[in-house]
Amino acid sequence: MPTSPPSKLWKTILHHDLPASLVVFLIAIPLSLGIAAASGAPLIAGLVAAVIGGVVAGALGGSPLQVSGPAAGLTVVVAGLVTQFGWAATAAITCAAGVLQILLGITRIGRLALSLSPAVVHGMLAGIGMTIAVQQLHVVLGGKAQSSLIDNVIALPAQLVTHHGHSVVVGILTVAVVLAWPRIPKLKVVPAPLVAVVAVTALAAVWMPDVTRVDLPDHPLQSLILPTMPEGTPIEIVTAVLTVALVASVESLLSAVAVDKLHRGNRTNLDRELIGQGAANALSGVLGGMPVTGVIVRSSTNVAAGARTRASAIMHGLWIAAFVLAAGAMLELIPMAALAGVLLVTGLRLVQLAHIRTLRRHDELLVYVVTALGVAGLGLAEGVLLGLVLAVVRVLYRLARATVTATESDGVWIVRIRGTLVFLGVASLVRTLRSIPAGATVRVELTVDHLDHAAYEAIEDWRRGHVARGGIVELNPDRSGRQMLDGVREFEASADEIRPLLARLAAEGQRPEHLFITCADSRIVPTMITTSGPGDQFCVRNIGNLVPPKGSNSSSVDAAIEYAVDVLGVKSIVVCGHSSCGAAAAALAADVPEGSGLESWLRHLEPSVRRAVALPDIIDPATGVKLSPADKLSVANVADSSRTCGVSRASARPRLRAGSN
Template sequence: MSRVSTVLKHDLPASFVVFLISIPLSLGIAAASGAPLIAGLVAAVVGGVVVGSLGGSALQVSGPAAGMIVIVAGLIDQFGWAATAAITVAAGVVQILLGITKVGRLALSLSPAVVHGMLSGIGVTIVVGQLHVVLGGTADGNILTNLVQLPARVPVWGALLIGVITILTMVLWPKIPRSGMVPAPLVAVTVATGVAIVTQLDIATVHLPDNPLDGLALPQMPGGGAFAIGLAVVTVALVASVESLLSAVAVDKMHNGPRADLDRELVGQGAANAVSGALGGLPVTGVIVRSSTNVAAGARTRASAILHGVWIALFVLFLAQVLQLIPMAALAGVLIVIGARLVHAGHLKDLRLHGELAVYAVTVLGVIVLGLLEGVALGVAVAVVRALYRLAHTSVRVREGEDHWCVDVGGSLVFVGVGKLVRELRRIPDGGKVVLQLDIDFIDHAAFEAIDGWRGGYESRGGHVEVLEKNTWYGRARDGKPGLRKTIPWVGRWTDWERRTFRMPEPREPVLDGALEFERMASHLVRPCLAELARQGQRPEQLFITCADSRVLPNLIMSSGPGEQFCVRNVGNLVPVHLESEEDSSVGAAIEFAVDVLNVPTIVVCGHSHCGAMKALLGNTAEPGTRLRSWLRNAASSLARVDGTDDVDLLAAANVAQQLDNLRTYPTVRKAEDQGRLRLVGMYFDLTEARVYLVDPDDYRLVQLESQH
C-alpha cells in the first residue's frame, strides 16, 4: 500500500476522530488553568502540526495536557498569563537542548511510584477545583482553599445538572457496545450542550472573541527574581518532558509500528512549546488520551496527528461561534472524569507488591499540599532513601548445622550493608567450621575487606571458613582481579557449575542436588511471589507451545517468570489438527483451557534450530510402529510445504507456520481470533546464536525482532 493510500484509508479518518476529542479537552484544560480559552486551542493546533512533523513518536498526539493544569494555574497566579507564555517559550528551548544532548531517555529513570503519585496528586487537584465549576462557581488556584470553600459553595442548579449529565455520559458511553469510535468527551459535551440549549438554562458558556485571533496574547518578560523565573522554566520543561516521554513509551506498547526516538521527541516537544508560547498558547505535551484514541482509530503514520491540528485551526477560524454554545460546567464535568482516572487504583496493588506505597503516598500528599515540584522532589527523596535502605539490608541468614555453621549472603554487597553482615558473622562461636555461601551479583572493596578480615580473624582463632560462590566475586578479589561489572546468575549445566564452584571431582546426583540447591538458595526469594499466585490463581500472558528439546528454555528466552507463561512442550512443537488425532488430546486440552479458561491474549508456537524431530521427519528415521513415528505424522503437512528440501532449519521454520494453521482448526481459537482477543505468533530460536526470530508465515523467512521496533 502506497503512502498516499495509507494516509487516505487510515490516517485521514483517525485524524477526524482525534480532532473531535481534542476540541472539548483543549477548552476544558484552558478553562481549568485560568488561561484564555483560545490558548488551549492554539496549543492543540501547534502540538498537532509541529510535534507531528518533528517529534520522534509517529502516533503520539500532543497538545495541552491535564497534567500541566496545576503548574500553569500557579504560574498565571504568580506571573500573569503573558509572562507564562514567555516561560513556555523558554521551557521549549530547554527541551530542545535536552533532546540535542541526548538525555531524553534519562527522564525515564524517574521511579514509577513517583510518576503515578504525581499524576494522582494532579488528578485530585483537578477534581476538587472543577467541582466548584460544576456547582456554578469558579475554582481557586490552591487546592486547600478549594477544599475549605467547597462545603460552603451554593450550587447553581442548572450548572449542576449539566455537570452531572456530562459525568454520567462520560462514564456510561464506553459501556455501550461499538461506541469506541465516537469519543466519550465529544458525546458528553454534545449531549450536555444540547440539554442546555433546549432548556435555555442561564449558565456560563465558553466565551471567545468575535475574531479568535484577537484573543491571542503575545508573551511578555516575567517580572520577579531570576531564581523564580528559572525555577518556573525548569519546572515546565521537566514536567512536560517526563509526561511526553512516558506517554510515548506507553503508545509504543499499543502498536507494532516504528518505536519512538525519545531524544527526537524532546526536540519536537520543545519546538512546539516555543511556537505555542510565542503565539500565546498553553504548554504542549504528549497526551495519552488523544494518543490512544489515535492508535485505536487506526492511524498508521504521523499524518494523522498533523491533520488533526489542521482541522482544529480551520474550525476555530470559521466555526468559532459553535464553541460558544458549550457550557463551562460541561467542560468541567469532562475534566472531573479525566482527573479521577489519573488516580489509577490499579497501580496501588503493583506498588504494594513492590513495597513502594510509601513513595507513592508521599508524592501524592506533597503535590496536593505543597505543589507539584515540591511533591515530586519529596517522592524522589523517599525513593532514594528507600533504595539506600535496601542496599543496607543485604540478605544474610545464619543457620547452625550438625557439624558446621551455614551463612547465606544474597544481593549486592556494598559498604552500606557491611554493618549488618559483620554483626551476623560475629554471632558465630569461635573454633568451628563455617560454610559461607555468597550468592551475590556485586561486591565493593569495603564489603570484600569486611569478609576477608573476618575470615582471617576467625581462622587465626582456630576456626575454618569455606567460601562457596557462584559468580566468584570474592575469589577474584582475593586473587587481585576484582570484577568491574555486575554479573547474571549462572546459566548452564548444573554439574558443570557444581564442579567449577565446589571443585568436587566425585560423581554427584544432579536431580536431588539441584532440588536441594533450589530450596537453599532460591526458594525463599520466590516464595512471596508464588504464595501470592497461589492465592490469586494464574493469569499467564501467553500459551507457549515449543519443543521438548532440553536446550530450549522457554522462560529464559521469553524473559518470563512464575505465572506469566502457560507452556506446552512436545517432540517437534506440534499441534494436531482438531479432531483428526485422538491418540493424544493433551495438546488440544491445553489450547482450550488456555483460551477459554485462562483467556490468554497470545499463543506462541516456537520452533528451533538443530531440531531432532525435524531431522527424524526429514530423514524418515523414526522406526515403524513406534509412538514417535505415529506422532510425527502430525508434521506431514509441514514436510509437504518444503517438499524436496534437505534443510532441517528451513523445515523447522515451515513447521512453525503449519502449526499456526493447525491452531486455527480449533473452534475456540478461531472464535477468539475473530473477536480480536487472541493473537497467534510464530517464533524460531537459533541455538547457535542464542537469538529469537519471528517466522513469516508466508515464506518461512526469519525476521529479526529489532526490525519490528
C-alpha cells in the same frame, strides 16, 4: 528501514489516518477548552496549543502515533504560573521551556527522564488529578474554583449548600454521559467526551439559556496574547522554566512509551520526541498558547481509530485551526459546566487503581501516596521532590538490607547471608562474623542479589584471619541435591507476585533493544548492570564472551546475533568482559587438554592473546593497580569480539559497544 511507495503511503493516509484524525479532532476540542479554563488561561490559548501540538510535534516528534496538545497533567503548574506571573509572562516561560527541551533532546539525554521512579510519576499524576477533580467540582456546582486544593476543600461544604441553578444539571449530566457511554458496546467507538459535550450543549441551548458558556474572541488571530518577559527574581523565573520543561518532558516521554505498547509499528525515538515537543512549546509560547505535551487520551484514541502514520496527528491540528477560524461561534454554545464535567472525570482517572495495586505489590505504595499528597497539598515541585527523596532513601535502605545470621549446629557454625550485600551493610556483617569463636568450623552460605567489592573484601579478610587462627571456612558449599530443591521451592513460594508480569511478557513477546554477549563465568549478569527487567535485553553467555569469525565452527553465536539483529531488531550489541576470567587464564596457561571441545573453542582467543602480549601495561582507573595478564587479555578480547561482530555480521548493522563487568 525501506520507505513505502508514494501511492501506498497516500492510500494509507486516506484509508486510515484521515478518519482517525477526524475522531481525534472531535475529542481534542472540548478537552483543550476545558484544560485552558481549568488553568486560568485564555480559552483561545488552549486551542492554539492543540493546533501547534498536532502539527509541529506531530511532524517533528519521534513518536509516529502520539498526539500532543494541552494536557491535564500541566493544569496545576500553568494555573500557578498564571497567578504568579500573568498570562503573557507564562507564554514566555512556555517558550523558554520549549528551547530547553530542544537542548535536552539534542544532547541525547531524553531517556534520563524515564529514570524517575514510576511511583513518583504516577503519584505526581494522581496528585494533579485530585487537584483538578476538586477544582472542577466547584465549577460543576456553578461556583468558582480556588487557587489550591486545600482552599477548594475548605470551600466545598459552603458550595454544596448553595443554590446551583442549571450549571449543576449540566455538569452532572456531562459526568453521567462520560462514564456511561463507554459501557455501550456498539457505540463506544465514538469518544464519550464528544458525545457528552454535544448532547449537553444541545440540551442547554433549548432549556437552559442562563448557564455560563464558552467565550471566544470574535477575531481569534488578533486576540492572541503575545509573550512578555516575566517579572520576578531570576530564581523564580528559572524554577518556572525548569518545572514546565521537566513536567512536560516526563509526561510526553511516558505517554510515548505507553503508546508504543498499543501498536506494532515503529518504536519511539525518545530524543527526537523531546526535540519535537520542545519545538512545539517554543512556537506555542511565541503565539500565546499553552504548554504542549504528549497526551495519552488523544494518543490512545488515535491508535484505536486506526491511525498508521504521523499524518493523523498533523491533520487533527489542521482541522482544529480550520474549525476555530471558520466556525468558532459554534464553540460558544458550549456550557462551561460541561467542560468542567469532562475535566472532573479526567482528573479522577489520573488516580488509577491499577497503578495503586501494582505499586502495592512492589512495596512502592508509600512513595506514591507521599508524592500524590505532596503535589496536591504543597505544590507540584515540592511534592515531586518529597517523592524523589523518599524513593532514594528507600533505595539506600534496600541496598543496605542484608540478612546475616550465624547459628551453631553439631559443632559447625552456619553463616547465612541473604539479600543485597554492599558497603552499607559491611559493619553488620563483620560484627556477626566476629562473634564466631576462633578455631570453629564455619560454612558460609551466600544467597545474595549483589555482592560489591567492599563486602567481598570483608568476607575474604575475615576468612583469612579465621583460618590463620586454626579455623576452617567453607565458602558457598555445594547446593546440589536436596538443598537445590529447597531453593527451587523457595522461589516458587515467592514468585506469585511476578507471575502475572511474566505471563503478560510471554503473551506480548520480547522487544529488546540490546544484545549482550558476556562470559559464562562472570559473577554479574547484564540485567544487574543495567537494572533491566525481563525481556528488556537479549543475552548470550559463552566461555570467554567470544565472537569468533563468522563461519568458523561457531553457528551458535552466529545464530544468536542474526536472530537478535534481523528478527528482534536490536539497536546495539554490547560485548562484556570481566576480571579474573577463567577462559583468559586457561588460554594464557595453555594447559587445556588436547582434543577437547574447550581447546577448540579457546583457539578463537589466539589473536587476542597476541594483541594482549603486545599491549603496554594498563592501569585500572578505579584502583590504580596494573592489570594482570589475564585481565589485559580480557580487554583485548572485548575489542576483538566487538570488531569481529561489526565486520562480519548483520544485514541491519546495529551500533556496537564494549563493556566490562
